[in-house]
Amino acid sequence: MEVPWTFYTALYAPDTGSGDGAYAAVNGEDLSVPEKERPALRALARELGLASLAPQAALQRVKSHLAQFKYTTVRDHPFSNFLPGSETPLAEFLNTSREGHCEYFATAATLLLRTAGIPARYATGFAIGDWSSWEQAWIVRERHSHAWTRAFVEGRWVDLDTTPLEL
Secondary structure, eight states: OOOOOOOOOOOOOOOOOOOSSSSOOOOGGGGOOOGGGHHHHHHHHHHHTGGGSOHHHHHHHHHHHHTTSEEOSOOSSOOOTTSTTOOOHHHHIIIIIOEEOHHHHHHHHHHHHHHTTOOEEEEEEEOOOEEETTTTEEEOOGGGEEEEEEEEETTEEEEEOOSOSOO
16 A cells, blocks of 8 residues: 655745734734624633733733643533533633633634734644654644634734643
């Protein structure tokens, strides 16, 4: 059996923070919060006092709050959001289970920041760390896929990864 390999060259340039247009300008979508998610997000934003904080402090507060949650790829119970009056999966993550994978953390952080009036985007890519000295190349595997948040602070987009480190 032949193993299907994909080879490609990835170009990388560090973010200079110059705001030179490397990322699309802030727009209304960067503050958009789905209606059904607003009640849980507003309550948590109020509890964390995000509205009274400078943007950089709000990012740190969100990161500190989500650092108390647990990383897992396993759910031990089904979502009950099909029942009238039940929480959405995001609200259940924030209020009840407090555990999930990077997509939950990135979604929660992005929407919490938007709720606080800070433009934010959900980002996906790879968090790689496997260097092959034999091939002189980084090895990118499916398990390296990751999601995080980008927030617009002090005129530039900054990364915010709220997923706990025990990946």
